Amino acid sequence: MTDSWQDHLVIRPQYPLGASARSDDTVTFALKRSTVTMKRLDVGVRAALLALDTGSATGWISIGDLVRAARGPYSEADIDRLVLEVGRLYARGALAVAVHDAGQIVCELVSNSSLGGFGLELHDSATRYRLSRFAIIRRMDRELWAESLVASACLRIHSAELGAVITALHEPAEETDVVGSVWPKAASVLRACLRLMAAGGIIAPVDEDGLLPEDREPALATRDPHDVLLHNHSRRGLSPLPVGATFRHASVVPPLPALRPPWPGERIPLPRPDPHRLARTDMPVSVAMERRTSSREWADQPLNVEDLGELLYRVFRVRHLVARDPADPHSYEVSMRPLPSAGAAHDLEVYVAAGRVTQVGRGLFHFDPLQHTLTEVTTDPQTLSMILGSAQHSAAATAEPPVVLVLASRFARLSWKYEGMAYAATLKNVGVAYNALYLATTAMGLAGCALGTGDAIAFATATGIKPYVESPVGEFMIGPVRI
Ligand SMILES: Cc1cc2nc3c(=O)[nH]c(=O)nc-3n(C[C@H](O)[C@H](O)[C@H](O)COP(=O)(O)O)c2cc1C
Structure with a gap:
């Protein structure tokens, strides 16, 4: 079996998701603060979403296994829809998405806000990535955190090498530029990390001018990151930390x-x-x-x-x-x-x-x-x-x-x-x-x-x-x- 990045990217339910199938094409999740029903699902996506909750002995399930769980019952399963629904659960704080390597968590992405996004690129392409201006990297107790102020996500980094990758990405770089220089581990693990960081807005693909989508969006291009930081952390619903008295x-x-x-x-x-x-x-x-x-x-x-x-x-x-x-x-x-x-x-x-x-x-x-x-x-x-x-x-x-x-x-x-x-x-x-x-x-x-x-x-x-x-x-x- 080839070593695919999809097998290193794992989904971790943060608590039992209370998944149930009330009809042939729906799945309902009884989450902590709300009940979410996903409708008009194909049989493969439905099976994969149910597998999220039954999970595995480790408490996580890889994207690779999830895709296989969808394609098993239905080879034409709509994988983009599956990723979209996983993103909805993630944004509500029901799931964390992590990269694991040899039983160790390399980094873990959690959502700070239900307003945040999650776009996971499944197809392989020679993408040049660059660090977002709105990524704030800091020590939080004994952990290293990279927070995306725009995607409302927080990446908890457990690997010094990944910290080095993030710093290297102040300039646009492809995965192959980083592997072998600052990244000593398997390329498939790095690929999973890059996918996850892009999903959480810590990095983003650049265009031919080396610019990120945020650089082209007037509402973001005109904002100072420290202003956004103060705003996010002084309002409830945008911060991973408590706000108030x-x-x-x-x-x-x-x-x-x-x-x-x-x-x-x-x-x-x-x-x-x-x-x-x-x-x-x-x-x-x-x-x-x-x-x-x-x-x-x-x-x-x-x-x-x-x-x-x-x-x-x-x-x-x-x-x-x-x-x-x-x-x-x-x-x-x-x-x-x-x-x-x-x-x-x-x-x-x-x-x-x-x-x-x-x-x-x-x-x-x-x-x-x-x-x-x-x-x-x-x-x-x-x-x-x-x-x-x-x-x-x-x-x-x-x-x-x-x-x-x-x-x-x-x-x-x-x-x-x-x-x-x-x-x-x-x-x-x-x-x-x-x-x-x-x-x-x-x-x-x-x-x-x-x-x-x-x-x-x-x-x-x-x-x-x-x-x-x-x-x-x-x-x-x-x-x-x-x-
Ligand atoms: C928070 C705040 C900051 C301000 N900063 C300046 C300033 O640095 N220089 C200045 O000449 N006027 C400053 N002003 C005054 C505004 O320019 C002024 O209120 C505005 O032009 C409207 O004019 P008015 O106060 O005569 O109605 C400030 C006003 C506020 C409320």
Whole structure:
């Protein structure tokens, strides 16, 4: 018997599939979350699908055996239909597809999402393959994972040689280019691996220009893989990992306190507005929403410290703290503020990059939302000019903004609780803060403008904080209106 790649590619039901044949041309699978009935099957495909569940002593069945199970009762069995139906079961997470060699699993493909695809090329041809831009390779505990963000599949790699094949495929290559160079095992095993990786979107056949179908599809060609990665892992149904409030670090590290430890610098008390006056004189929300606009020009005079104090008070102040319940391992200290925040975590620290503010020197200050004070972080002119200059550049403004509010996330406030979606929650919190700042600056007659990005190096230099500990995720320019 020849050594065919089809005998190395095996299907592993993830649990008993509850297959039953209710009529001559159907098969019904009672899966964990749904019942799937496949209709109008020829007798061969029907027999092969039933064989999937009865399986074998090893718990898997090879594609070769499956094809033979179909062609036994009916030599004209529709093998493409068989592969299609296997793909449907795989996408629902009922099957994994693996490559085995001498009793060892070389790699295994599992579906991350019922939205994913599975296209197995059965016919042999001299195909040139290339690594997808959307394949993310990383260590997951003791395994190597290659994840396709587009086909929603995860390849668990158990062979160092296959890792070398994947890296070799950054350039288009045929199977024969790889066999003998980075692949020491049988060519039929590699052939099965290539088929499986192509079915899971880790690699794809290239055209004569060396391009993959994803390079020709505008919706994918214009996407950054890291954007797709963040999206997939922050939404349920697209990720192989849990997404949500799983508190997976609760038993490992204590939660961060609601407020960051105070900076050691000198404190400047900020004026507070009179809340009764605001309640009497403020413009209605509907008016503020209608008048709101982004303004990138400021009057020549500095921003009044009273306005700075009022704005920070309106938007970011702590109304009260809620202590952690020591009896509840999922409890953590929270603060309640005018702003909502994911899990009341309020991960966003507010830093004031002050260029021109009355009674406040030029410098970077941290806002204490409980004491309503500014604490000096640095007055280094160079880093401050970098922060203000970066804002001016982002807004294509003709002058340096009087103030840039820098929103820096204490990421661990969110990642202690949330899995997968912590960074997405930070960015949503930034959006919430931006809108509150826009409405409050409008109500106060100040010029305000949100910014899309800022200078991470300037902030890290100014504060000495590592970007993965506390890092700017939003910037908002404010100043007096230019009339
Ligand atoms: C998330 C976000 C990022 C923004 N980034 C910038 C920016 O980097 N530079 C800038 O000049 N304006 C920025 N803006 C302001 C938008 O350009 C502005 O809202 C848009 O042009 C509509 O104008 P309007 O705000 O006056 O209605 C941003 C706004 C938002 C909400």
